[in-house]
Amino acid sequence: MGRGRIILAAFFALAVSACASRPHGTLVATHRVAPGASVVDLLVITTRAPDPSEPGVIFSGERGRGVHFADIAVSIPPDSARVIGEVQWPQAPTPDPATQFATVHADVLSKEAAIAAFNARIRKTPRRQVLLFVHGYNTRFEEAVYRFAQIVHDSRADVTPVLFTWPSRGRLLQYGYDHESASYSRDALESVLQALQRDQDVGEISILAHSMGNWVTLEALRQMAIRNGQIGSKIENVMLAAPDVDFDVFRRQIAAIGIRPSVFTLFASRDDDALAASRRFWGNTRLGAVDPSAPPYNEVLYRDQIKVIDLTNVASSDALGHSTFATSPAVVRSIGIRLAQGQPLKDGQAGVGDRLGLMTAGAVSAVGGVAGAAVAAPFAVIDPATRENLSEHLNAAGQSLDPQY
Numbered sequence: 001m002g003r004g005r006i007i008l009a010a011f012f013a014l015a016v017s018a019c020a021s022r023p024h025g026t027l028v029a030t031h032r033v034a035p036g037a038s039v040v041d042l043l044v045i046t047t048r049a050p051d052p053s054e055p056g057v058i059f060s061g062e063r064g065r066g067v068h069f070a071d072i073a074v075s076i077p078p079d080s081a082r083v084i085g086e087v088q089w090p091q092a093p094t095p096d097p098a099t100q101f102a103t104v105h106a107d108v109l110s111k112e113a114a115i116a117a118f119n120a121r122i123r124k125t126p127r128r129q130v131l132l133f134v135h136g137y138n139t140r141f142e143e144a145v146y147r148f149a150q151i152v153h154d155s156r157a158d159v160t161p162v163l164f165t166w167p168s169r170g171r172l173l174q175y176g177y178d179h180e181s182a183s184y185s186r187d188a189l190e191s192v193l194q195a196l197q198r199d200q201d202v203g204e205i206s207i208l209a210h211s212m213g214n215w216v217t218l219e220a221l222r223q224m225a226i227r228n229g230q231i232g233s234k235i236e237n238v239m240l241a242a243p244d245v246d247f248d249v250f251r252r253q254i255a256a257i258g259i260r261p262s263v264f265t266l267f268a269s270r271d272d273d274a275l276a277a278s279r280r281f282w283g284n285t286r287l288g289a290v291d292p293s294a295p296p297y298n299e300v301l302y303r304d305q306i307k308v309i310d311l312t313n314v315a316s317s318d319a320l321g322h323s324t325f326a327t328s329p330a331v332v333r334s335i336g337i338r339l340a341q342g343q344p345l346k347d348g349q350a351g352v353g354d355r356l357g358l359m360t361a362g363a364v365s366a367v368g369g370v371a372g373a374a375v376a377a378p379f380a381v382i383d384p385a386t387r388e389n390l391s392e393h394l395n396a397a398g399q400s401l402d403p404q405y
Contacts, residue, residue: 136211155336197232214243
């Protein structure tokens with residue numbers, strides 16, 4: 001079978017699983033908010049080309065010249081009218097904000113206006129914490145906006161949200177174009193990170209990257225480390241969700257970035273059909289699909305002090321298992337809990353699993369003790385500190401640690 005046929009076969013499973021219709025032109029401002037709805041206001045930074053041809057599109061999937069900025073507010077229906085972890089997409093040009101996501105306002109900004117808006121917001125944010133989201137492959141502009149708004153809302157993280165969106169055509173068989181577009185955008189993302197690091201109003205920077213967005217994120221961090229001698233000191237969390245990155249390339253990237261203990265957290269799953277297809281395309285294991293408990297991956301991850309959250313077998317509304325970090329209520333809320341605590345993922349007496357993997361949605365405090373921890377843990381945590389601490393608690397209670405940990 002030729003290479004083209006292999007690629008088509010690898011992506012066929014994704015094609016039949018994809019939705020028949022996708023949102024388009026949803027960013028028309030309604031200037032309406034329903035009673036009980038929440039509003040998430042995003043600062044958007046993009047290397048996409050502007051697209052004024054249709055209402056509600058704003059930016060296309062083509063590569064733009066320079067960097068553009070926007071301020072977009074998204075209305076999210078009351079929790080009683082929606083499922084946590086899902087985006088309730090508009091079904092009509094004028095959505096019902098009581099039951100569907102809707103755009104309250106969408107304004108393209110100059111660089112100067114964007115900086116002023118950002119500084120005004122970050123000064124009002126606890127610990128002046130930024131959450132920067134970098135989306136993945138096959139993502140239209142409006143999809144990136146609505147998905148990030150959902151993550152911010154459902155995680156309940158009190159942060160200043162910044163979306164970095166790169167040129168993805170949002171088409172299943174444009175994988176190669178998207179990958180090159182991610183590389184095209186790494187200088188711009190590095191510039192954003194450098195600017196956030198220099199900004200005296202910024203206290204902490206957390207990065208959440210998904211799928212192919214991990215490629216541009218790791219490349220930008222690698223460039224930052226080479227240029228400055230290290231990544232920015234304000235970068236406290238780098239969360240790699242389902243990274244579509246060659247494992248061997250990742251090892252080289254981390255070597256160039258340098259190890260800052262516990263800054264990196266990997267969300268991996270062996271149930272990820274999208275990464276299975278990507279492996280067939282590239283011919284090598286993707287970082288987001290490794291078995292973190294098996295050699296040689298466990299040895300490398302332990303040596304480089306990468307915390308790992310194993311999402312294999314975790315249920316979510318994503319049939320492909322590629323967006324579990326955002327679509328599983330337990331996982332997305334756990335990310336919010338981690339960010340809200342204001343304690344970066346560093347070495348210390350507690351491992352990431354103590355608060356991210358186990359204390360899901362307050363279940364430990366609600367149920368109590370070791371039994372509460374066992375009920376609350378929806379996914380495996382591969383973290384030596386957590387394993388040791390949890391083993392001690394269980395041994396004291398006359399129990400043993402399940403081998404999955």
